Amino acid sequence: KxxxxxxxxxxxxxxxxxxxxxxxxxxxxxxxxxxxxxxxxxxxxxxxxxxxxxxxxxxxxxxxxxxxxxxxxxxxxxxRVGIADLTAFAKFFVAGDDAAALLDRLSANRLPIRTGGLRLVHMLTSSGGIEGEMTITRLHPDGGEPRFYLNSAVAGETHDEDWLVQHIEPGEDIDVHDVTGDYGILAVTGPRARDVLAPLTDADLGNDAFPWLTGQEIDIAGVPCIALRMSYVGELGWELHHPIDRMADLYDALVAA
Missing domain, CATH: 3.30.1360.120 (Probable tRNA modification gtpase trme; domain 1)
Known part of the structure; x- marks a missing residue:
């Protein structure tokens, strides 16, 4: 190269x-x-x-x-509906008693308060400049600790992880884990997205149970997914973030549906 x-x-x-x-x-x-x-x-x-x-x-x-x-x-x-491979995003889990404090002081937007809340945030420098952009989803606590799932541009994978780690203060309980290569992303998008997904899951995908800009940990065709109700194409859709070793199984099930 x-x-x-x-x-x-x-x-x-x-x-x-x-x-x-x-x-x-x-x-x-x-x-x-x-x-x-x-x-x-x-x-x-x-x-x-x-x-x-x-x-x-x-x-x-x-x-x-x-x-x-x-x-x-x-x-x-x-x-109708389409499937897009969006795996080329950086992905991180940030957990620990002080995880929310770290993300809150680095971000311009407010963090999601409720489990399943999803926000687009910009990380700021000390002078107020934009250091990075990412989505933050608050997931169900893991062992009682707050847990957040972050997605950013893949070009910033190393930079964003380093920026987060550099700003952990002494004594804080925070774990930053880069899972970019461990998770795949398939987006199911279009007016018929719900028709494709509904037969493959027991989760309620209706607007009341699964509103716009929220996330849930659900199974799709037996594959554990962090399903994010968001779409960058202006249509109904979900991003399905899943263990990458199950990606072929999930893709085949979606195509067959």
């Missing part, structure tokens, strides 16, 4: 172009399944993430051949 970057340093990169050197590096357990469906991959901080499915893109400064393919996928999610 270093040699390739040196050779291509002064070359003009086309929109949507991802260099092939040193790839693939970090792959999810469903990589082969998606590759067989003609996934076109992008490199996201070492992770292989599918951009779209279909013929390879002919890179251009104008509208490329991928436009209509991506448009059809967008309409599919808008009108």
């Amino acid at each position: 270093s040699v390739d970057e040196y050779h291509e340093m002064y070359q003009v990169r086309m929109p949507g172009e991802y260099r092939p050197a040193g790839r693939p590096l970090r792959m999810t357990p469903i990589y082969d399944r998606l590759d067989a469906l003609d996934a076109q991959w992008q490199d996201v901080w070492g992770w292989e993430r599918p951009q779209y499915f279909g013929e390879p893109e002919g890179h251009s400064w104008r509208r490329s051949n991928a436009f209509d393919i991506v448009a059809a996928e967008c309409r599919g999610v808008r009108d």
Whole structure:
């Protein structure tokens, strides 16, 4: 990868172009399944993430051949339902008696108070600048201790963990655990997302029992998931954060549904 970057340093990169050197590096357990469906991959901080499915893109400064393919996928999610592999996010558990105090003093937004609460927060520097952005979900206490699940951009994985650890004060009871490589994320999004998930779980997915911007620890097709009721595409949807060694089982069940 270093040699390739040196050779291509002064070359003009086309929109949507991802260099092939040193790839693939970090792959999810469903990589082969998606590759067989003609996934076109992008490199996201070492992770292989599918951009779209279909013929390879002919890179251009104008509208490329991928436009209509991506448009059809967008309409599919808008009108029906789709599954997206969002594993390429940084993931942390922060636990301990003083976990809430640490996150509260680093964050501009208020922390979720109730179990299952989910907030988008910005970590601040001492001068008020933005150091990082993440979602924080308050989970059921583990052994009586407050427990939080954090997600941020995967490019900030090392930085965000270091920032959290650096700001633990002497004597505080706080454990920061990076689980980026241990958890996969499948997003089920679209107007029919609930129709896909409901037969696979005993959990109530209705609006009253599972409101927007909340999270619950539930089983989907027998796979333990941290299900987050959120979506960045403007439609009904859940992010299913699960042990990555069960990702293929979960994916197959979702596709079959």
